[in-house]
Amino acid sequence: MPSLPDTDAARAPQQRESAAVVSVREVEHTYGGKGRGATPVTALGPVSLEIPAGEFLVLVGPSGCGKSTLLRLIAGFERASSGEVEVFGERPEPGNQAGIVFQQPRLFPWRTVGDNVGLALKYAGVPRAERAERTAGLLERVGLADTADRRVWQISGGQQQRVAIARALAGGKRLLLLDEPFAALDALTRERLQEDLRTVSAETGTTSVFVTHSVDEAVFLGTRTVVLSARPGQVALDLPIGLPRSGTGPDELRGLPEYAALRAEIGTAVRDAAR
Ligand SMILES: Nc1ncnc2c1ncn2[C@@H]1O[C@H](COP(=O)(O)OP(=O)(O)OP(=O)(O)O)[C@@H](O)[C@H]1O
Numbered sequence: 185m186p187s188l189p190d191t192d193a194a195r196a197p198q199q200r201e202s203a204a205v206v207s208v209r210e211v212e213h214t215y216g217g218k219g220r221g222a223t224p225v226t227a228l229g230p231v232s233l234e235i236p237a238g239e240f241l242v243l244v245g246p247s248g249c250g251k252s253t254l255l256r257l258i259a260g261f262e263r264a265s266s267g268e269v270e271v272f273g274e275r276p277e278p279g280n281q282a283g284i285v286f287q288q289p290r291l292f293p294w295r296t297v298g299d300n301v302g303l304a305l306k307y308a309g310v311p312r313a314e315r316a317e318r319t320a321g322l323l324e325r326v327g328l329a330d331t332a333d334r335r336v337w338q339i340s341g342g343q344q345q346r347v348a349i350a351r352a353l354a355g356g357k358r359l360l361l362l363d364e365p366f367a368a369l370d371a372l373t374r375e376r377l378q379e380d381l382r383t384v385s386a387e388t389g390t391t392s393v394f395v396t397h398s399v400d401e402a403v404f405l406g407t408r409t410v411v412l413s414a415r416p417g418q419v420a421l422d423l424p425i426g427l428p429r430s431g432t433g434p435d436e437l438r439g440l441p442e443y444a445a446l447r448a449e450i451g452t453a454v455r456d457a458a459r
Contacts, residue, residue, distance in 0.1 A: 203273060205359055205391040206235035206258055211267035212416070213253050226416045227253040230267060233410065233419070237358070240385050240392045242406035244399060244450065246458035250417030251395045252363055258393060259284055259361050271359060282359040283352030287367050289344040291336045297323065297347050298332030304354035322350040325387075327380050342373035349381065353388070360385075360392040367397070378404055379434050386429045399454060403427070403446045404437070411453040421453040 212229030216222040228250035235241050243251045256262045257269050260276030271281040291300045301319045310318060323329055326346040336344060345365055352360055366374040382405055385392055394405060402409045403425060411421040425446060427437060437443060 204234040205237050205239070205272060206233070206393065207268070207270040208233040208254070208258070209268045209270075211254075211257060211264045211269060213250070213257060213262065214265045215253075228257075228412075228415075228417045231412075231417065231419055232267075233422075235391060235393065237391055238389045238407075240394065240405060240407045242394045242396060242402040242409045243412060244396060244402050244409060244454055245412030245417055245420070246414050246454065247397070249412045249415050249457065251412060254412075254417070255361050255363050255393060255395050258282070279355075281357060282361045283355045283357040285345075285348050285352045285360070285362040285365045287364045289341075289348035291344055291347055291351070293336045295336065296332060297328065297334050297336060297339065300336060300347055301332075301350050301354050304351040308355045310354075318354070322354055323347075325353070325384055326350045327376075340373070342369050342377060345369065345377060346380075349384070353384070353390070358391060360390050362392065362394045364395055364397070366401070375434070381405065382429075382434075399447055399451045402450055403443060404434070409446075409450055411450060411457055413457040414459075420457045421450065423450065 209232050210230045211232070212226065214224050214226045216224050231254065243254060245251055253262065257264050258271060258276060259282055260278045260280065269276060274281065276282070292303075298316070298319050301322055302315045305315045305318055306312075319332060320329070323332055326349050328343060328346050328350065331339060331343065336347065339347070348365070366377050369377065378401060396402060406425045407429070409421070409423050409425060410419055412418065413420040423446070427440065427442060427446075
């Protein structure tokens with residue numbers, strides 16, 4: 185096999201593969217305090233985290249410990265008060281590096297499901313001629329084949345959240361940030377979406393950061409769980425989740441002794457963090 189020329193261009197892809205997708209270094213964040221009378225709230229830190237490509241990192245911790253703040257810093261919605269956040273080696277800018285899914289789907293309710301996904305493809309620069317096929321493929325991936333022509337207000341909350349995930353995937357970003365995306369759903373719908381997200385993430389290998397209050401969700405979805413302590417959140421536990429990513433059904437997975445052990449360990453860490 186001919187050897188590759190030893191140039192920066194030839195080395196770059198390999199270097200990108202090995203570099204962390206998200207680097208959080210000694211980050212602290214304080215809200216407010218600049219205006220007269222405002223009391224500053226130190227929400228986070230100091231926190232340091234490296235998230236490699238393909239990781240599905242779940243952030244858990246007591247209410248108000250700074251989980252959403254950390255996600256917003258990674259998304260570029262906020263700038264850290266101190267320390268450094270890098271995503272793919274750059275300062276994060278909203279919409280540039282990551283697809284984002286919020287607790288509420290935030291779709292255009294009067295438009296069709298297909299339009300909502302198609303618009304994301306348009307903004308991602310996908311030519312018009314390819315959009316219908318790509319939309320159909322994305323909707324199929326999230327379990328919504330044949331719904332492209334329905335209006336958003338005509339589908340259920342769970343289906344709307346599936347559209348939001350399809351829309352986030354449509355951007356073609358290699359990083360997905362999800363802030364309690366299933367919190368507003370009923371238990372059964374939530375379980376189904378967890379299963380499908382787990383499958384989609386294993387298939388696409390998209391790096392993900394997922395915020396939740398649910399210890400079970402952390403074990404089920406994650407390849408790694410980070411527990412933050414009470415505000416200002418710091419890393420209280422950083423635990424790899426070495427469960428099989430494919431070939432094991434959800435019930436079988438939840439029945440594994442390792443599953444119960446991980447749940448117990450993370451549950452204890454969250455309870456300790458809340459004290
Ligand atoms: N824009 C803001 N201005 C002032 N304080 C804020 C702002 N956003 C969040 N905070 C405060 O920062 C702290 C951390 O909030 P954050 O939403 O990051 O926590 P969280 O862990 O995601 O909470 P929850 O689990 O309840 O959603 C909280 O005390 C919150 O009230």
